[in-house]
Amino acid sequence: MAALRVVVMSGSGRSLLSASRTLHCTRASMSFTSLSRGKKMALSTIGVLTAGGVSLALALHHSVKASELELHPPNFPWSHSGMLSSLDHASVRRGYQVYKQVCAACHSMEYLAFRNLVGVSHTEAEVKALAEEFEIVDGPDEKGEMFTRPGKLSDYFPKPYANPEAARAANNGALPPDLSYIVNARHGGEDYVFSLLTGYCDAPAGVKLLDGVYYNPYFPGQAIGMAPPIYNEIIEFEDGTPATMSQVAKDVCTFLRWAAEPEHDQRKRMGLKILIGASFFLPFAYYLKRHKWTVLKSRKIAYKPPK
Template sequence: MAVLRVLSSNAGRSLLNTEGAVRISKANMSFANLSRGRRAALSVLGVFTAGGAGLAIVLHQAVKASDLELHPPSYPWSHNGILSSLDHASIRRGYQVYKQVCSACHSMEYLAFRNLVGVSHTEAEVKALAEEIEVVDGPDETGEMFTRPGKLSDYFPKPYPNPEAARVANNGALPPDLSYIVNARHGGEDYVFSLLTGYCDPPAGVSVREGLYYNPYFPGQAIGMAPPIYNEVLEYEDGTPATMSQVAKDVCTFLRWAAEPEHDQRKRMGLKLLMGSAVLIPLVYYMKRHRWSVLKSRKIAYRPPR
């Protein structure tokens, strides 16, 4: 019975294959029987259909109806390489930009002063920076709240006590927290750099209502934040010329570090893994090919005593 079932199944498969081949041959014969003009027309129609579909896909990826902002270009950041680390001098300057320019509106509630130690500042410098702020603490022995100088364990101060106060101070717009802004925006630091340096006058036919500013990189092109940086907006401690592009580059590097404090350590561990794998993989291949395979392929024969 099993043999008959196998034979019947094979026969059914061969029959299906035969029917499919007959159908394909009939289709080919029908296209071949068409006149030369009709075949040319069908070929042209197919080419135009395929070209139109490809063009539609390309245009859909380039410009979407719900995504009309200008996409930022890709900048050659020094830390984008596989084995490239962050520029820690730029991180220090970027923190200065955040402190003197950005912290008036934007918070970084997930970053503490202790995170700066050994990255951009020494411990003594960070302690001095933390002591410049006053933190509400308590209650004390009498049950009252009190203020004290900041410590290394304190987080960066918030510019507003709550989101409602932030909206009132910014004409209804809520300034986002910058702790992970580089990872939260498509394009990362390319987007932030383009946004900071992309303010311009609106083109002809485009009107921006009062209180908003035109920026082609922002979704909707109308942003509530005034241009935050310009040439010589501050004076760097190390004497670096504070041009607009330099300021934007430094604060973007600082924000990249804030979003990924483990950036350098992750790449260092990856390099160690590659170096270890370069030694371990040949050793494992040798053991598999020349040692273990011999044991696996050996034959054990039992010969009973006569």
């Protein structure tokens, strides 16, 4: 109100500016060093108690979750994990053999067709022979009835069960997941799947499992309804590779990586082409930026009035 009266009486803003100069306000200066010894001790005690309470809450949280019973998969040196590394297609071929003879009894791959194997792990003639081994339900025919026929390249991998209810009934209520994108759908990718397949062990003391449930420290909850699917010499590879447990798990994980990302090799090949093209473009872009555009960007326009 005082400032408003000055403006009304003077009729200009100069009195307001001059009046503001006469106002003085004291600044509150407070620092930890300026406090008394008692206040310093009180603040230090509050800080220690707060930090201790937070630490205790985190410790209790982790103890309730019992996270020490769940193991995180280690990082394995996969041959295709490099920036410019391609998949091992011989391993992909062996991995399909593992899936066909072991995994396909319970797990489906409904997003993968036989034609996807052509040029990746098998020749066209081999894939046709593989597809013809399956009887595919097709129809209806001219009489309106369903019929079975040998598989073709365009057919997708057949499902082991007709519907999810049948799958649960055959596996004690557990639903086997589809393996088409299982590597991308699980945290850890190939590392998790490999650790899960090879990580079955006896339950520790004090842990009781239900009938038909197995202990696996890498599985969330540690109780898994799938029995140990692989072991040494469970199959015989076509190329003579020793079928140890780790080799079988490694090959099927490589196959599942390809199934989840069929464009894996093409993506890395395209990235290499982009890097090579950028190596020729970047020097030209640097020349334009440093020697051409900088002149226009840093110029100064000055107006000189006539004398």
